[in-house]
Amino acid sequence: MDISTIFFTIVSVVAVVSALLVVTCKNPINSALSLILTFFCLATFYAMLEAPFMAAIQVIVYAGAIMVLIVFTIMLLNIRADANKKSFHNVPLGIVVGIITLLTAGSFLARGKVSDLPGQITPNIIHQVGHTELIGAVMFTEFILPFEITSILLLAAIVGAVILAKRNLS
Amino acid sequence: MDNLSNYLILSAVLFSIGTIGVLVRRNIIVMFMCIELMLNAVNLTFVALSRHLGNLDGQVFVFFIMTVAAAEAAVGLAMFIAFFNNRESIDADDASLMKW
Amino acid sequence: MSNILSLMTFLPIAGVLLLLFIPKDSKGVLRTVAFLTTVATFVVSIPVLTGFQTIADFQFVENVPWIAAGPFAMRYNIGIDGITIWLVILTTFIMPIAVLSTWTAVEDKVKEYMICLLLLETGMLGAFLALDLFLFYIFWEVMLIPMYFIIGIWGGKNRVYAAVKFFIYTMVGSLLMLVALIYLYLLGTKAGITDFSLVHFFSLNVDPATQTWLFLAFALAFAIKVPMFPLHTWLPDAHTEAPTAGSVILAAILLKMGTYGYVRFAMPLFPEATAQFTPLIAVLSVIGVIYAAFVAMVQEDVKKLVAYSSVAHLGYVMLGLFSLNEQGVTGGMLQMINHGISTGALFLIVGFIYERRHTRLISDFGGLAKQMPIFTVIFMIVTLSSIAVPGTNGFVGEFLILIGAYESSLRWYTIIAASGVILAAVYMLWMFQRVMFGELENPKNQKLEDLNAREIAIMVPLIVLIFVIGVYPNPFIEKMTPSIKKVIAQAKVQQTTAQAVSEAQPVAAPAEAPQAATQPAAH
Amino acid sequence: MEINVAQLFATINVATIMPEIILSIMAMVLLLVNVFVPSKQKTYLVWLSLLGIIGAGFSAASGWGQNISSFSGSVVLDNFAIFFKLIFLVSAGLAVLISDQYMERENCNQGELYPLILFATTGMMLMASGTDLMTVFLGLELMSISLYVLAGFNRANLKSNEAGLKYFLLGAFSTGFLLYGMALIYGVTGTTRIAAIASSVAQMNSPLTNTMLGAGMLLIMTGFAFKIAAAPFHMWTPDVYEGAPTPMAAFMSAGPKAAGFAAFLRMFLVAFPMLITQWVDILWVIAVLTMTIGNLTALRQDNIKRMLAYSSIAHAGYALVGFVAANATGTTGILFYMLSYAFMNIGAFAIIVLVGKQGEPNGSVQDFAGLGTKRPVLAAVMSLFLFSLAGMPPTAGFIGKFYLFSGALEQGYVWLAIIGVLNSAASVYYYLRVMVFMYMKPSEEEFGWVTIGAPISLALVVAAAGSLIPGIIPSYILQLAQQAVKLI
């Protein structure tokens, strides 16, 4: 058992536990904070998978932007865990479904087979060229069109958010 | 290879937890967070696979997923606010004006 | 005049377009235009009749490509032959009468009403004329829409139920037929058939197992339309609720679509299945005859009684058609016309008294003969025609059907069916007696007026036809004979080979020979 | 790592995405115009958007007959995409035309509506022409996010807001599955290009036993099934259609459904034809369920929008029949059907827009009573749409169904076709029910509030023509659809 495996195990446990906390915490703020923790764990995994750029934007976009937005909203709406109100639906059945989902996923993952065609982007190249640069090269050549679409997507999202959230004109 | 399996299993676990969350939680925002959790699980899969396959397409995909997640968050939260304004509630079960 | 059939079919549409430009309040103009359109259609149909040659081929054929996409090719292919000639004439003949029949009864939404009637005429003519299976299906379905509105908007108290029932019932059957139709076509494509033209399919050899299913699908659609027992329950409802014109058209023409479907499609296309199902159809027809008679006997509503009598009559028609010999099929075809005339006339008659009294319950009447002598005579004649008294048209048809069926393998069914003539007399005469005879007790009936000129004008052509066909049916039969022979040959050809071992010999041999002997006598 | 710009531009053929470009530019222009023109009247935006839509339409149509892949295989310009793009543009155009009057009435006539419609349309077009999982996904999200907003556009209205919320939550949830499926496919094939996926699958030793491939494929299927409202992923549909502003419900029922089918078809018929044995029986069940549930539930609806929502579920089921067939006839049928469905369904919604009062207190079928007497033309046009929806000849709906069921029969799915037609017969009931009320029930209502503006009357004329004419002379459109499906 090498150090990376141990590290992976520890981070995995943290990720899973914090993910569970997201689901189980009655207070949305606690859920949000747990989610941030999960995101950080994932960023750690990305780094371990030699994708530092992904790790970075995971932290920046997810933990930074999105979660801030969420926490902000929770604060804004001043939602508290209301003890009188049920905050869960059928938990046992949920767990059963979750386990079945997991088993199914495990099943197809176990019996499935990923492609093992060797790709060009080996860790060596990443180390030589740099991950961010590589990503950029791919994104602005092969995937230029999706990239452009995201711009429109964001524009549409902004317009939409404004429309939905702005105060009534009347 | 073992490594990949671990990641895939882990992401499957996270995906399942996210799914359970969507199914059992009543708070809309928490539900949304659980969806984010699901997306992140997918992201992990993508990155792990990308690493395994030795091409960056997966990571680019993750980039776009994040963008979309951000956009969804913006729209979604705006909608939650509107909902809260309308009903003084953030409970998904209160959104049952239309049924049958 | 090579496009005369198209002209005839779509002339009513032209009338519809004209109607659209007439303000809805000028009811008289609307009615007149509609009436003139139907008359014009009838006039156009006359050259078709006079120019019709007594041969088995389709005539006045128009055949142009219409749709071509994927494996399918549909053609605008219409034509007329001995099977359809009289049905078409009947349609164009009944329509002016139908328009006249509700001249005063329909006061509401006259424009829409007339549009519906004209659309219906186009649909019916198209369905009779179509020689392309797909085109036939289109017209077949198109007919439903105006009829639905006619029942639903201008009908009686329970009209919505009746209209929806009519529509969906028919639709279920015809959609299954559509599936069979497509299936048949796809089978055909494997045998080199390139479009939906009917003639291609006659030569198609479908294996018997498939035939069974296809036949069932076709037969179901047609059986609902006929309607055959036990699929008949929509008919009394539809008839009772429909306005007079609706009932008349329904009885006179729409029901014929079902029987026509059997002759033109189900039987010649699937000869082996026809042979296989002949006993079943015969049983149902016979049950229909007897059953409907019994049910008709105890009806309290005149219109419902007539509706059930329709079921019985069409049972005879089906029996005749499935006897698959010349007498039977001729009788069936003739009886289709006869039923159109007589039952159409009966519905008109019911309409007359309904318009006056706004009731159709037999118990509300009695003794009308005193008050309405002309009406009585007309009613009597039509009743007699309906119960097939010799000298009227009904007799010729029923007799040929029964003798044809007796000759065929359906002998025992015929004997039971023939007892229907007794029951028919029972229920019709009983009804007639209760409505027309006895003392004029109900004070409301004492102010009834006899038929007016318009009403008499409607009835006279029908009465004349009742006697003309009854006394001299041969001109009507002659025009159909070659086509009927052809249909029989198509529907029977494989049947004889299939059963060659046992029965074919005595059935087939004499069927051909004496025709030469009797034929010259006809002229 | 050097980026060779010349090489980069060599892979780019802007013509392939010209319609999308035109639409998005027009959307941005509209955003600006809306800000700088301080008019309460927004009708000019309608005409401007229509201009953009027509421009995009011409641009799309001009590419007919070509087959150009561009952006390193991210998108393709082929007849299939063009045909679908025209469907989207038709729905968008009709939706735009019927929006103004409705939004004005409901006091939420904000100019951003039109850009959002155009953005959504752009997303659909990208879905249709995308040949890369990312393009498809982003197109789908662009469409979805715009639609979330459009569904909840009338945010002060509880129902609209709720509709947006439900659509959003469930849409995001289904996106999770879709993405997971895409991830698995990526893992199995090592690529996100559809063509490459296809060749990779083709080269696999045993694609049928690779469960990751199959599971990924089926997860993608569930994602698309959600978009086209196929059972059991249809649950959002009635609530969202009922709550969303009526023109948007109309738009959602036509455009995104078609877009879902476009991507769904391309994905499954190009990438996974080898696995047809694995998805076809599941799709068979889904098709039957979708038709049956949609129709059965629609039978009992009083709210007309909700009824049309269930009917739209049923229609997705019919289209799936053609999909199950997966042959030229069936897919031709899908294309034709989606086009005619856009006309007839938006047409029907247009009538609902017209008949409704503010806040739609009269949204039930019963409130149509007397329309046939008081507004005969409207009622007649509505009847035409309903008959077309019911699949009565001679309307476009019939021809569409004919091809769909023919496809199934051609492939030997006799029972599927029979279930289809039986469903079709059952569906007649609830369409007739509207007509029953319009024509056969008395009413005191005078329908005096019904005013027909120019845009909506144009929409009605177009929709009516589109529902009727292809039913009588369908050859041309059918042949186009046939050419379109040849390429996938």
Place this chain on the structure above:
Amino acid sequence: MFDNVWLIPLFPLIGFLINGLLGKKIKNETVIGGIASLAVFGSFIVSCKTFLGLISLPADKRVVDVKIFSWITAGNFNADIAFLIDPLSCLMILIVTGIGFLIHIYSIGYMHGEDGFYRFFAYLNLFIFSMLLLVLGNNLLLMFVGWEGVGLCSYLLIGYYFKKKSAGDAGKKAFVMNRVGDFGFLLGIFGLFWYLGQNHNVWTVQFTELSNSAHLLPTGGIVTFITLCFFLGATGKSAQIPLYTWLPDAMEGPTPVSALIHAATMVTAGVYMIGRMSYIFVRAPETMVVVAVVGACTALFAATIGTAQNDIKRVLAYSTVSQLGYMVLAMGVGAFTAGVFHLMTHAFFKACLFLGSGAVIHSMHGALHHVHSHDDAQDMRNMGGLKKYMPLTFLTFLIATIAIAGIPGFSGFFSKDEILWQAFANPLHGGLNTFLWAMGAVAAGLTAFYMFRLVFMTFFGETRIKAGAEKYLHESPMVIVIPLIVLAALSIVGGYVGIPKLIGDVFGGIPNYLEHYLHPVFANANAYMAAHAHTAHHSHALEWGLMGTSVVIALIGISIAAFLYLVNPTLPAKFTATFPGLHRAVYNKWYIDELYDFVIVNPCKTLGRFLWRGFDVVVIDGLVNGVAHVVMAFGGVVRYLQTGQVYSYAWTMAFGVVVIIGYYLFK
């Protein structure tokens, strides 16, 4: 020579059309009656000419077909509008047009002032037309046209007083019962057509062709079935058991109708038909037994009922049924000529009786009307002693009564005696013959009894009419009386055309003209019988003895009637008081109508009601609507899956995914 035969039916048809269409406008009774009578008279003239033409031909050439036009042609089925002129049809047209003419004349007087006078004559003409078609038709189908046509006219005329419910009922009953017979007739046609065509390739319904192919038919078997079918037709039309009940009810019609249709002509159509197809009937021995037994039973049975009726017309009606029984019996024993002979004589005396009773009723009715009495003008208990008021009527009536009672010298004697003798001596039925003869003889006695009972109650004794009304009783006008006289005369002399050989020999060999005349018609049948049945030889003494017996029986019947109703008028009442049950049963016609109601009519109605309310509405429509309801109910359930809760939607989706993937993985 027979080119103008078509005029025979044409005249009445024209008369019908004129009166039917224009009668209402004409109004003048004399004109209407004149037109109608003239039409029939025209037919009569042409008929006479035809008859003369026919007898001028050699005996073996006396079968002529006259084709008018081709009527129905379908495949190998062909039926023409064509007339068959042969001795039998010639005789029949003479009877029909001759008696028809007389009754037309009579009706002008009788129907004077009735509502719908024109209608009556139109119907009468239509009847004559149909009857002529029936007897002249050269094929079964055309015969059937006439067959149903006369039934129709009978229906119309019975229901002439349509305001009376009983009249309408009676008309309907007549039509329906006849329809039952027609059903048999039709099946007979089908069977014959099919059998000959299928097996011998003779596709025909034409009489001459049938006659020529009769040798192709086997004995018994299918022929039995066919002939039984035809005989069912005959029982309907000729009011035999079991289908006789309509005829007494038919007396609801005006009396001339009863005379013409329900006595003289139409009801004999069944007999005529059997005669026409004698060559087929004789080939079915079982059928012949049935025919003979039914005829004999009817003769006896109806006679018993006739003894207890008080309505003058009903007595005559049952008498008609009984006499028809004789004719059928004659047919059944192969005595075709005798049957036709009796048919003819019966036409004379029964028409005379009916017309006479009509005259009585007419007079009674007028008298009762004058005193505003509602007493029944047809009830014999209200009559009595009428002979002094209506002497001519009485005389003619008496002559006819004597004729029907079978007193030697009158026409009825010859024909009836011939039948009884043949019943006894025929070669067909072996041991059954004695019974047949016995039943016939008893019936003859009963006939004599009830007929004289009628005469005594009506014309003799004291006047029982309501006091004061008797002064209004009067003899009828000449239009009524003249036909009576003519018919009475015929009742006497009509019998001399068919004097039995036995008697003829006594008077110096007077030939049996009728038998010679009809010989060609029945030659085929007789030849077959001669070849296939063993003719027993009976002595002349036996024949004389039987003849004497029947005369004695008749005289006994008359004597009893005289004793009971002339000498001791209180006795019948005592008798009925002694045997109330028997009297009630006989008076109520043995409850046969009630039996039919109970066994057939009511179950039919109940069945109809059940089929409608129970089966059509509940089961079939219930099934149809049930499917719809189940679908709707299912929709009602399914819609509640749509809870409106986001989480449940999410659950469904998750389930969907799990199930799909699970199915994929573990299938």
